[in-house]
Structure formats: structure tokens, C-alpha cells
Amino acid sequence: MEMSAAVPSTTTVRPEIQALRAIAVAAVVLHHGWPAVAPAGYIGVDVFFVVSGYLITALLLREVDRTGRISLGSFYRRRARRILPAAMVVLLAVSAATLAFAPYRDWAAYFREIVASAFYVENWRLAVDSQQPAFADLESTPVQHFWSLSVEEQFYLLWPLLIIAALWLVHRRGAPLRRTLAIVLGAVTAVSFAWSLLLTVDDHNLAYFSTFARGWEFGVGGLLALLAAAIPRLTADRWHAGRSVVSWAGLAMIVVPIVTFDDTEAFPGLWVLLPVAGTLAIIWAGAPGTRWSTARAAGLRPVQWVGDVSYSLYLWHWPIFMFTPMITGVPSPPALMVVLVGLSLVVAALSKRFVEDPFRRRGGAVGSHPRVLAGALAVALAGVLTMGSVAPGIAADELVCQGQGRSPRD
Template identity: 45%
Template structure:
């Protein structure tokens, strides 16, 4: 996103591109601020990608055409001056503000996110933790929008080197040819190479968007074609101003704008992007950029509309606006405890966004871009390590402050059944501890110290799968429990089966069972296969379930244990109970015994997040489970019992009389709103073994 926009052939200032930038950042802010009429405003990022590809590849082409080469050091020096200073300031400010404003658990996560973002790897971070960009459960990270900056910078690691190679080859082969001929060959060669990269990326994007939407959203490989489309448009107009009459140009601009408007108004969180759907705003942006390069462009109404002074100012500030808007909106929502800001608070947030952006543009962006101090390229390149050092030092300090706040809880006592006597409590010690923990919350006792898992690592308490994480495509068999045992247990299901795997592993080790864990997040062990977010068949899930069933057939385990989430979509509500019955019937002849573990409760707020808020006690975090999943789990139970199979009622180990404590004894039972921590799952090994008939109760 360079500030002075240059047309490749004339080098004249393109004021209309500043207006297009203003439109893109405006759409993104409207979408993230919650304006329903701009539900597809997130496509502003796609518009930015096309603009970036058009400008950056256009500048590299011009350099290659003039000198026959590309200076990689000069390129990265320009990127450093342009991108790093403002991005660093916002990261540092956001890390500090998050440590102070957010609950301690979330603040610690944002600090980690900031470090990843400083390495231009935010997209990798959010893809690895399987962040859902449109998730309504947990608020997104205030620096989640840095994923797009990471995609750009990763793209620009490869493309300059590729274009340099093309330029060198063309220069050597052209020899003494006339400059015009060399430029023509360079344009043609670059177009072919860039088209190959773009089409490959587009094909991959369509595939991976259908099979792994979250991963595709953050993927550089799945997004590169958007920058490539911009680069192809720049290649076509480079070195010439295409002749097109005023009204023809007006029509092309109007079509491009209409495509962007259509995507803004019709796309929403369910739209499968960045696959084929993203072609709509991407092609619209490319048409507007190409049309603005024609001879008749400057006289058109739309060109002049996008060139008016307010649009140019917002376009100038667009980079800072993009950086500041998301953390300000997210932290304001947290500060005012509003999932969606009220109109007065939104107005305050927008004023703050524009004020910070104006200051950032004038005091940070411009001095680094235009000041003589950072003009030498080697000095500019040092901005990379300086930025990393600043963010890492800030992160270490902020994390130490968070750890200090958590350490202040250490002297608070844990919860024991003996605190409330035995009268009135269950004779089952595990259930009695839950009941005592509910009483402790009703007494507003402080959050205990010595929590397991530690409060700062609650979200990381995910059951390990070793080499058998089947989401990676592997088809290995991993023996957990007692690998040398003759008896066998097979655990099947989705992520809600995965969170029971530490308990089943412990049972196997204690009672002499080999344990095989056939789990795949989001893919329940039923005969009906969910569709992807784009509405396509989820073939990876179907293929895995067919393979897993074949493995169970060969193993013929002594016990098969199922556990599934209760899905709330219309299709799953209609089909999942009957499909569970069919699955259980399939498994009956393949195992000595079939059982199902009921689900953990789904709570309004993650326990770890709640107890890490400031000035809260256990009573503030005593919650009631959501009724929808509870009702569906009841249908699961009826199905299992009707078939004469074993149902394990897990709800009693989390809640008493529909009151679910955030801490049970000194253990945090859930890592988020519904998934069991490794520590609590392991703690429940003995009661689960008793419920399954493996051990005495």
C-alpha cells in the first residue's frame, strides 16, 4: 500500500486509487463495526490485495523494464519504511492495552498473537489454532486482522525474486534487441509466469475453501491469486495507456464498482471465501484499476468521484485506519462489556479510530517514508529486527504483568468436600466435589490458587494425538494406553471425543487395554456427513469415517466408546439422532461392547476467561448450561439406551442442579465453552471406568 500511486506508463499520481483504498477500508470498518447492510464488507481486504498487487508488481515491472534487473534490497527497504513503523506501534499499543483491559487468559493469548504478527506470521498462527474468523463464541483477537498483512509480506518474499529471475533471463536472451522489443518480451513473459502462479493459486483456493474453510481464509497460497490478478492488470497496462473512450471507460468503472457493491451487500459470514466467490470483488477491483489507466479515465464521473478530497484523505490514512480499527473496536467492546457497541459507544470508537489513524499517518508513516534519516536502504532494513525487538520486549513485559496478576491468586485455598461436610452431598466423591464447588461459588469464595491447568495456559490444554492427528491426512494407527495389552478400546467421534481421550488413555494404562483414538474435529461418528461452510460435501470427513470403521472392523475391539458434539445447524438437528442410531447399529457386530459418553455442558462463557476477569469471585462465574445441546444429548441418551447399549452420564461431573462451577476443586474443567481440559479429563478416568463397567465404582 504505497502512498503516492504511480501509473506504470505515465508515473502520474492516481488519485482514483486513493479513493478505491478509502472504499476498501471503509467497507472493512463497517463490517467489523457490525453494520448488517455491509455484511460482506470484509471483501474490502480482497480489494486491498488487488490494489497491492497492481501497484507493487507494476513498480517492479517498471524497474525491470528500465534497468533490466530488480534491486531486492531496495524493494525490502521500501517495504520496511512503508509497513513496519505503523504496524509496530499498533502491535505494541494493543499488547499493552489487552493486558490491562482483557481477562488475563485472553490477554495472554493476544500477547502471543502480537509476537506472531511481528514476524508476519499472524495468518499461520490463526490457522494453527483453528480460529473461525466469524466465530460468535469467543471474541476474535484484537490483532487478528494482521493476517492480511502477513499474507502480503509472505507473497512479497517470493514474487520479487521470481520477477528478478524473469528479468535476468529476458535481458540475456534479448541481447542487442531494441528496447521496445525487450519490453514487449518482458511483458509477455511476466504475464505468462504470473498467470501460471495466479491460476494455480486460484485452483488451490477453490479446492481448499471447499474442504477447509478456516485454513483457506488465512492461507497465503489460497490468497496469492488475488494479488496476482492485480499484478496481471498492471502487466497489461504497463508501458502504455490503453485507448478507450470516456463512456466506455465509465461503463467499465461502473461494472467494477457494481461487482464490489454486490459482494458487499450479498456476501455474509456463510459465504465461502476466498474461493470462486471472491472472484466477484477481485475482478471488480481489477476492472476499476485497469479502466483508471485508460486515456479517457480522468474525464469520467466515477474517476472524479473517487478523486475528491475526502476520499483521497481517507485513502492516505487507509493503512493506519486498517491497523487501528480492529483493536479499538474489540477493546472498546470489552471495556464497555458490549458484544456489539451501542450507537454512542460506537461513535466514540470511530472518533478514536480516526484520531489515532491521523496521528499515526502524520507522526509515524510519513516521517519514516519521506524522512532522510531512514532513506539509506541498509538503515531501513534494520527496521525489521528493531520492530521484532520492540514487540518481543513489550510482550515479555506484558506477559510478566499478567503472570503477576495470576500469581496474586496463589494463596487462595482450593475447594474440598470437607469444607461443606458430607450431609446433603452425594456419596459419589466426584459428584460430591462438584456439589461442593457449586456451594463454594454460591458463597462467593475467591478464585483458588494452584489451578490445574494454570490459568495462563487453560486454552492450550488440548488432548494430544501424537502422530495420529487425522486432520493432517495421515492414516497411521497409534496405540495409546497399554500398547502391549491384548484387550482393546476404540474411541470414536469429533473433538468432543478427543477431549475424553486422556481419560480413556489413563483407563487403558491402568486396566490393561490398548487404546486407539479415531477422532476428527468437527466430524461426528454418525452415518450422516456434515456439509462444509460453503454447502459442499465434506469428503475428508466422509473418507475418514469410512476408514475408521474399517479399522474397527479389523481390530474387533472389546469396547468401542463414542462421543459427539450436539450440533445446532438445521440439517444436523434433523439428521444427527437417526444417523447416530445407524452408526451404533453398524458398530454392534464389530465390538464386544458399545458405549457412548454424554457431552460436557456448553456454557455462555469459557470458565478460564470468566475467572481471569478482574474483581470476580467464583459466584460471578457460576453458569447455567445452554438448553439446546442439553436437549439433543437427551435424545442421544434415549437412542443409546433403546438399543441396550451403555450411556455414561457425564453432566453430573460438571454441574449440580443446572449450576456449573468454573472451578471444581482446584481444576478448571473446560478449556473453552465446551471442551474438557486434559487435566479434568484425566481426573475423571476412574469414574468413567466404573461407568463403563471396567472397574468397580
């Protein structure tokens, strides 16, 4: 089973991928803070999807190259270390902030989405709500952005199984490994893309939140990882200038729609091809061992730093934006939004340093003991579920008491 030539390395930091993460999270933050500046900043999520598909597939294929198989237990433990601790801390913080600052009338809606986010089904919660008149307007909650994390987690659960199915076919029928993987992963990706187009026409909300309609974005990233050996052979050193053009074109395909596109009912549809193709172009053009003119900008320390904290920044910025008006009692003006972005960056850096890194690294008391991770996550989940089950009832009693003109403690 020869895969080494087809699998890009993921063991070192890829500056262009860190830059893509920085662009993606910056787009989302701009959209949430200044929607007039980045009306389609939600496109940053699509960039994240493609990057995740590329990196995870490369990781899995390298394991196949080394061992001839995929260890689901090891893969899921790595993903849990990377994703769950910071997410659970945010959900606990949002739960506490909801009790402390949110109006009673919002408690039930907030906690139903907090619980959905804790189980990584927030995208389906919003998809179902979009079909019900009582919830169809999808009013914002502090954890609404967890929909994309839910899609990503579901991808992590299903994608390795597809690769394992392809490996089974290889062993059973003696088919070429790379070709079998390309057929299996390509077929699933194509079906998902077709479903996305059809569903966008019928119901753009369902298409936006559906894992099945979004899965192809991860899939094309995965296919790029699989085909990485064939693509460089098409370009020798004399094509460096061509790669530079491709990288700049890719950047334009991401940035231009972010600041100009405003037809939400047509998205994802065909429009999502722009950021997806742009992301693929930048990953390809910035492959290790090549030179491209945007490398200097991508390699700037602030860009790399934002890419490094992008996950925590994505998690924390929206709750900070949402709860600030509740705390201050007034809407956040544009000048204050600048301060909130700065605060979000600080909190993200702290989260990266004290939550993400200790769990992700295998050294130390936390990283070397899976039971510590499991125990911490169990405690966090129990806290979220406890508040989620008790708080709505308390809120209902409070509202009844207010309606009767008496104190809830009378």
C-alpha cells in the same frame, strides 16, 4: 529489454486507487462496527490485495525498465519503511492495553497472536488454530486483523523472486521479456486460483487464511500492471463512455456483495471473483489520461483523505473497537460505535502524520538513516516479545491466586 510501454506510472497519486483504498477500509470498518450493515465487509481485504499486486508489480517492472534488474535490498527497505513502523507501534499499544484492560484469562491467547503478528505469520497462526478444537471458533483478538497484513508481507517477500526468476530465463534463453513475465506470473496466479477453489470446498477457513490460496488476488493485479500497454490500445477516445460503464460495473461488483453476501463457508471460492474483477475494472477504467464519470466522486477530498490514511485506519480501528468494552465494562452500542469510528480516524491521521510519514520519507533524521529504522523496529519487537513471554506467566499466577481466594501479592 523494452518495458516502458507496458508499465504504468506509480510516481503520482492515482485518485481511483486512493478511492479503492477508501472503499476497502470503509467496508472493513463497517463490518467490524455494524456487521448487519456490511455482512461481507471483509471483502475490502480482497480489494487491498488486488491494489497491492498492481502497485508493487508496476513498481518492480519500472525498476527493471530503468536498470534491467531488481534490487531486493532496496525493495525490502522501502517496504519496511512503509509497513513496519506503524504496525509495530500498534502492536506495542495493544500489548500495553492488554496488560492494562484485558482479563487475565485472555492474556495468553492475545499475546500468542501479538507475537505471530509481529513476525507476520498471523494468518498461519489462525489457519492452524482453525484446525484445533480448542481454538477452532477463532475468538476475536485485538490483532486478528493482522492476518491480511501477514499475507501481504509474505507476498512482498516472494513476488520479487518470481520476477527475478523470469529475468534469469530472459537472460539465459533470450526469450521476450514481457511474454516470459506473463507466462511465469500467470502460471503462478492460475495455480493459486485453482488451489483456492479446491481448498474452499475442503476447508474454507484454510482457504481464507492461506497465502497460497490468496496469492492469485495479488497476481491478477500484477498481471494488469504487466499488460497495461496492450489494454489501452484496445480503446480509443471514443470508448470513454465504455470506460464509464466498466467503472460503474466494477464499483457495483465490490459494493453489492459487501452489503448482501452472507455465506461465509462459500468464501473465498468463486464469490471472491466479484470484488477482484470489480477492482481490476476500476483500476483499468481509471487509468491516467482517461475520463470516467465516477472520477468526480473518487476525487472528492474526504474520499482521497480516507484512502491516504487507510493503512493506519485499518491498523487502529479494530483494537479501539475491542478494548472500549473492556474499559467501559459494557458492550458498545451503535451510537458509541459512531464515536469510535471518529476516534479511529483521528488516531489514524496522527499515526499517518507522526509514524508513517517520517519513516517512509527519505528526508530528515529518520528517513535518511536505515539504522534508525532498524533500531526502532528492533526495540519495538523486543518490547512485544518481552511482554509476550512474561505476561502469560503473570496471568497464570493471578488466576491461580484468584482461584485460591487470596491476593496474588500475598
